[in-house]
Amino acid sequence: MISMGVDVGTRFVKVCIAKDNRMAGFAMAPAGNSMKSLIEGLAAEAASQAKVSTRKISRIAATGMGAALVKSACGQISETHCAALAIGAFHPEARTVVDAGGLFISIGLMDEKGALVRTLTNDPCAAGSGKFLEMVAQALEMPLEELAHMGFDENQALAVESNCAVFAESEVISQVNAGADPKSVWGGVLHSVAARTATLVERINAVDPVYAVGGVSAIAGYRARLEAISGRKLVLPDFAPQAAAAFGAAIYAAGLPAKGLLGRIFN
Numbered sequence: 001m002i003s004m005g006v007d008v009g010t011r012f013v014k015v016c017i018a019k020d021n022r023m024a025g026f027a028m029a030p031a032g033n034s035m036k037s038l039i040e041g042l043a044a045e046a047a048s049q050a051k052v053s054t055r056k057i058s059r060i061a062a063t064g065m066g067a068a069l070v071k072s073a074c075g076q077i078s079e080t081h082c083a084a085l086a087i088g089a090f091h092p093e094a095r096t097v098v099d100a101g102g103l104f105i106s107i108g109l110m111d112e113k114g115a116l117v118r119t120l121t122n123d124p125c126a127a128g129s130g131k132f133l134e135m136v137a138q139a140l141e142m143p144l145e146e147l148a149h150m151g152f153d154e155n156q157a158l159a160v161e162s163n164c165a166v167f168a169e170s171e172v173i174s175q176v177n178a179g180a181d182p183k184s185v186w187g188g189v190l191h192s193v194a195a196r197t198a199t200l201v202e203r204i205n206a207v208d209p210v211y212a213v214g215g216v217s218a219i220a221g222y223r224a225r226l227e228a229i230s231g232r233k234l235v236l237p238d239f240a241p242q243a244a245a246a247f248g249a250a251i252y253a254a255g256l257p258a259k260g261l262l263g264r265i266f267n
Contacts, residue, residue, distance in 0.1 A: 002052055003059045005082070005249025006039055006073065008066030010102040010131060012215070015042035016243055017050040017057070018250035021089055025049030026243045035069045061253035063245050065103060074256040080106040080119045082248025087211045088114030089251060090238050095207035098197060098226075098234070099244065100216035102130040105193075107200045109207065120204045122196055123163070129193070130216045132165045136189050139172050140182050147186055148219045154228075157187030168192070187221070194225035201230050211235050213244035 001021075007014040009031065017025040025046035032038050040054075047054045062070035063082045083099040088110065097108045109118040122129070137144040158175055162168040175185050193216065201210070212234045216222055218241045223234050237244065 001058060001254050002050075002056045003061070003250045003253040004043060004046075004057045005246040005251070005253060006060065006062045006064075006067075006070045007079070007082070007245040007249060008035070008062065008064040008069055009215075009245075010065055011134070012102075012242070013038055013042060013066075014242060014246040015039060015046050016246035016250045017043070017046040017052065018247065018254065019050060019052070021251050021254055023089075023239055023243070023247050023250075024052070026240065026246065028242060028246075031066070035066070036071075039070065059253040059256050059258060061249040061256060063249045074253060074258065077249055077252045078119075079104075079245045080108045080121070081116055082245040082252065083213050084108045084110050084114065084116040085248035085251045086239075086244040087213065087237055089247070091209075091211060091235075094209055094211045094235075096201070096204070096210040098201065098210060098212045098214075098217065100130070100193075100197060100212065100214040100222070101245075102215065104129060105197050105200065105214075105216070107197075107204045107206065109204050118204060120200045122200060129165070130214075132168065132193070133189065133216065133219075135165065135169045136172050136186070139169060139176055140185060142182065147182075148221075150183060150186055150221075152183040152187030152190070152221065154187055154191070154225070156181070156184045157191050158184045160188050160192040163196075190219070190221045191225050191229075194222055195229055197226050198230040201226075201232065206232065208232065209235050211237055213237060213241045215242050217241045 027045035062073040
C-alpha cells in the first residue's frame with residue numbers, strides 16, 4: 001500500500017509518501033496560491049525519493065489548517081492525531097508527544113498501544129506558536145531561519161509577559177525600539193513559548209518519554225528552554241520534526257476507503 005499525507009499549514013505545505021506505513025519520501029515548500037499545483041509538485045518530489053510513481057498513490061489524507069483545500073483527500077485528521085501516529089510508527093515506546101506548530105502547540109498523551117487518549121492545546125490567542133516567532137522575526141528585521149540558529153544567554157533574556165500574541169508583539173517592538181540586544185529579545189521569546197508549552201505538559205500529566213515534533217521543536221533553543229523549565233528530557237524523532245503531521249496523515253490514509261478511482265489526484 002502506497003499512501004500520501006498532506007499537511008497544509010499556515011506557512012508551509014508538507015507531503016509525505018508512505019509504503020506500508022513506513023516513511024518513504026518527504027517534501028515541503030512555502031504555502032502558495034495554487035494549492036493543487038503545489039501539492040502535485042511536492043508529491044512528485046516525495047515520490048521520487050520513495051522511488052515510486054505518483055500513479056501508485058492509492059489513498060490520500062489531509063491535515064492542518066488548510067486540510068479542506070485538499071479536494072482529493074479520502075479523509076481528514078487532526079495534527080495531534082497525526083503526530084501520535086507518526087511517533088508511534090517509529091517510536092512505540094513514546095507516551096507523550098509535543099507538537100509545536102505554526103498556530104498551535106498541542107500535547108498528546110498516548111497509551112501503551114500508541115493510541116491517543118488525551119490532548120491539550122494552547123489558547124489560539126496565546127503568544128506561543130510558530131506564527132508568533134515569525135512576528136518577532138519581522139520586528140527584529142531578521143530571517144526566522146537565522147534566529148532559529150542564534151544562541152543567547154538565558155540570564156540576559158528579556159521577559160515577555162503577555163499571553164496575547166498582539167500585545168506580546170508590542171512588548172517585543174518596544175524592547176527593540178529601546179535598543180535591546182536581539183539575542184536577549186529572542187531568548188526571552190523562546191523562554192515565553194517554552195514556558196507556555198511546559199504548562200500544557202504538566203496539565204496533561206505527561207508520561208516519559210516525551211517526543212517533540214513540529215516546526216518550533218526544530219529550534220534547539222526552544223527545546224533547551226522547555227527541558228529546563230519542565231525538568232523533562234525531550235526526544236526528537238528519527239525523522240524531521242516538521243514531517244510528523246504529513247507522515248501521520250499518510251498512515252491514516254492507508255486505512256481509509258478509496259475515494260473515486262483510488263483517490264488519486266494524478267491522471
